[in-house]
Amino acid sequence: MSQAWATSPSHALLGVAERASRRSRSTGRRRMILISGLAMLAVAIVLILCAPLLVSKSPTAIDVLHPLAPPLTPGHLLGTDQYGRDTLARILYGGRIDLAIAFGATSVTLVFGTLVGLIAGYFGGWVDSLLMRIVDLFFAFPFLVLIIAIIAMLGPSIFNMFVAIWITSWVSYARIMRAQTVVAKKQQYVLAARTLGYSRTRVMLRHILPNTASAVIIFSMVDAVGNITLAAALGFLGLGAQPPTPEWGTMISDGQAYILSSSWWLATMPGLAIVFVGIAFSLIGDGLADVLRPGER
Amino acid sequence: MSRFGTLPRRLLHLVVIGFGITLVTFFLLRLIPGDPALAILGSSYTHQRAAAIDLALGLNKPIWTQYVLFMGRLFRGNLGYSFFYNQPATSVIAAHLGPTLFLVIYSAVLAAAISLPLGFISGLRRGGIVDQSSRVFFMVSFAMPTFWLGIIMLIVFSVHLSIFPLSGFGAGFAGHLYYLFLPALTIAVGFSTVLVRSLRASTIAALQAEYVDTARMKGISMAQVLRRHVFRNAVLAVIAVFGVNLAYLISGTVLVENVFSLPGLGSLLVNSVFNRDYPVVQGVTLLFALLIVGINLLSDVTQAALDPRVGQEIGE
Numbered sequence: 001m002s003q004a005w006a007t008s009p010s011h012a013l014l015g016v017a018e019r020a021s022r023r024s025r026s027t028g029r030r031r032m033i034l035i036s037g038l039a040m041l042a043v044a045i046v047l048i049l050c051a052p053l054l055v056s057k058s059p060t061a062i063d064v065l066h067p068l069a070p071p072l073t074p075g076h077l078l079g080t081d082q083y084g085r086d087t088l089a090r091i092l093y094g095g096r097i098d099l100a101i102a103f104g105a106t107s108v109t110l111v112f113g114t115l116v117g118l119i120a121g122y123f124g125g126w127v128d129s130l131l132m133r134i135v136d137l138f139f140a141f142p143f144l145v146l147i148i149a150i151i152a153m154l155g156p157s158i159f160n161m162f163v164a165i166w167i168t169s170w171v172s173y174a175r176i177m178r179a180q181t182v183v184a185k186k187q188q189y190v191l192a193a194r195t196l197g198y199s200r201t202r203v204m205l206r207h208i209l210p211n212t213a214s215a216v217i218i219f220s221m222v223d224a225v226g227n228i229t230l231a232a233a234l235g236f237l238g239l240g241a242q243p244p245t246p247e248w249g250t251m252i253s254d255g256q257a258y259i260l261s262s263s264w265w266l267a268t269m270p271g272l273a274i275v276f277v278g279i280a281f282s283l284i285g286d287g288l289a290d291v292l293r294p295g296e297r
Numbered sequence: 298m299s300r301f302g303t304l305p306r307r308l309l310h311l312v313v314i315g316f317g318i319t320l321v322t323f324f325l326l327r328l329i330p331g332d333p334a335l336a337i338l339g340s341s342y343t344h345q346r347a348a349a350i351d352l353a354l355g356l357n358k359p360i361w362t363q364y365v366l367f368m369g370r371l372f373r374g375n376l377g378y379s380f381f382y383n384q385p386a387t388s389v390i391a392a393h394l395g396p397t398l399f400l401v402i403y404s405a406v407l408a409a410a411i412s413l414p415l416g417f418i419s420g421l422r423r424g425g426i427v428d429q430s431s432r433v434f435f436m437v438s439f440a441m442p443t444f445w446l447g448i449i450m451l452i453v454f455s456v457h458l459s460i461f462p463l464s465g466f467g468a469g470f471a472g473h474l475y476y477l478f479l480p481a482l483t484i485a486v487g488f489s490t491v492l493v494r495s496l497r498a499s500t501i502a503a504l505q506a507e508y509v510d511t512a513r514m515k516g517i518s519m520a521q522v523l524r525r526h527v528f529r530n531a532v533l534a535v536i537a538v539f540g541v542n543l544a545y546l547i548s549g550t551v552l553v554e555n556v557f558s559l560p561g562l563g564s565l566l567v568n569s570v571f572n573r574d575y576p577v578v579q580g581v582t583l584l585f586a587l588l589i590v591g592i593n594l595l596s597d598v599t600q601a602a603l604d605p606r607v608g609q610e611i612g613e
Contacts, residue, residue: 133313133314133317136310136317137314137317137318137321139544140314140317140318140589140590141318141321141544141582141585141586141589142544142545142547142548142551142585142586142589143545143548144547144548144551144552145547145551145566145585146582148551148566148567148570148578149325149566149578149579149581149582150325150328151570152569152575152578153325153326153575154328154329155330156570225439225440229440229441229443232442232445233442233443233552236442236552236555237552237555237567238567238571239567239570249442249444252442252444252445255448256448256451256556259448259451259456260456260463264452264456267445267448267449268448268449268452270445271441271442271445271449274440274441274442275437275440275441277440278439278440279437279440281440282436282439282440
């Protein structure tokens, strides 16, 4: 659902600012949002990284005697799929790809987009115009369609999924960061730094960036949710992870074929995993908004 | 002065973006590793056909000449030839346009029906039961992948309750409405997340505006003020959000068409990836982007027509 946010970062920011203004909560309760989000994410990461210790079965091990076993079957907590593969094991192992996208794709686009926005906002003039027209251009395409088109040309694979996200998804950060930089540029501390004769790079990276980074960092949490649902969506369409590699989106896609035979858990369970991780990131974003910009309005 | 203020500049901007879109679509084909002619033809590769493609795309000419050729063909409505369907890409795309347009409009209407009352009431009664429950609901639905929500709807409404069909497009207008209800609802729920938030925010802003106080002081009833002043201004803000988030609506359509096996552009796009039907992928991408630019223009014009302040330096 989160592509909407990628297409309108200003809107995400609007929500953040609005939420901040509404706060009359105690500091302790505000911290709780961040802590509960971090705790949920930590649980997810530990479960996914420690999968080999937690489940004895391999995610690709076929058990012909127990196909389509419902949840709570002894030995198969979340049931099995059409080949008797353990759903729990597949969810835990499959989460590796989705979390890798959440961190790997988001961090690269965060850094690159932030730098582009910083440069565009600080230098202004034709540099700004050129960079922002490129950004506008990317926003003209439906995000998912452009990513599918790029994967179509490169060929479907997990790596190309990363490449497609890297190519397209830095633009939101660039737009947010540029807006922040344009404002910061006129502030006293930047003028002071420039008067002291510091180099442009130093002013940008040591003065403007630390003071404005909170906006992109908060947005990156929203973006991480977007990237997880995107990875799952591409897996679902067959354009991301390829079978028999377990991945949440491909599992949902496989499971859809069995909803008629009332094997509802196959498509449902991986989706719940996505929702869990998604809520974790959303809470962290909300909590960070409170902690990083407490004085806002 | 025309009431459209900065609209001409916006128009020029859109023309520039339109050209940029063609440029990006053109360069998409260059992303193919290796020989495009081989990739396009796949198993139907023959030297004659490859030579024909090289000639048609102008692959043996300099890259700028190729772009000029591409634009020339585009203005004549030629998006290339689909070797998979053995027809021009334009006719393939035209054949799949109907379900997608129907779905996009249907889900936009449903999203408006869901979010207008919810957002307005949430803004009027902040912290009230509607506000609280819709916030929790949309926080959860924000983390839900659209395609998964579609499958859950299928499990609940089609498999268990047997109220709606599992897939298909239906026949006739009423048939389409019935068959596309679940797909449209799936997209609308996701889209409402954004709309409710912004409608709530703009309702709150409108309530605090001075014209509300003025109207009240003139002795106009609160109900009248809400209807004539607050609601109108709040809806204006939502029209802007609608235009900006159309891209989201289209992304949702692509996914949902694949969940419900609808014969629209989204299914065509994904199938064409597997068929390595590059001209169709290129054409669908171009069409969607131009559609978004067009609707954004429409949204700009609508806003300017409804609200004289839009696009002008100074208010009334």
